Amino acid sequence: MAIIVKNVSWNFHSRSHIDTFGKNVVVCGRSKNVGLPIALLLHSDARNECPGHEATVTLCHRHTPPEELEFFVKRADIVISATGVVNLIKPDMIKPGACIIDVGITRIPTEDGKDKIVGDVDFEGCSDVAGYITPVPGGVGPMTVAMLMSNTFKAAQLMVEGAAKVVKANGN
DSSP states (O other): OOOHHHHHHHHHHHOOOOOOOOOEEEEEOOOOTTTTHHHHHHHHHHTSSSOOOOEEEEETTTTSSSHHHHHHTTOOOOEEEOOOTTBBBBBBSOOTEEEEEEEOEEEOOOSOOEEEOSSSSHHHHHHOOOSEEEETTTTTHHHHHHHHHHHHHHHHHHHHHHHHHHHHHHHH
């Protein structure tokens, strides 16, 4: 999963042209599959890791006291939330023009008995304040699927190249 997170992050960074160098980033969520890899990737420097995003990262989670979460989020240029807590990020918490990336997924029942998928961010309210915002569903999910496909293709290529090298080395 960390490779997928790395590819999604790099594609977002390279395609959106949102600079992360020196930016304040809040990552809400500390899971080993999403929150921690994103925080480490954004914090990385270009000397030792690739790619280096050079952001100042604050890691919060679902149990961060609300007033502290609000304190950090209000100062963030970029907010990435992956907690599974509906409406954790509200419009009055975010800095005007901030980039909001909602990775949270929660199923809530609707009146007709079906489930609706929602994220961690109050999308309607935050849309008026944020400079960039991803919806749920339809935001990060399709990019994740695309990166899975890309990684599968790359893995297949590496397997074929590796098999060709083995055959060549054995003289077959």
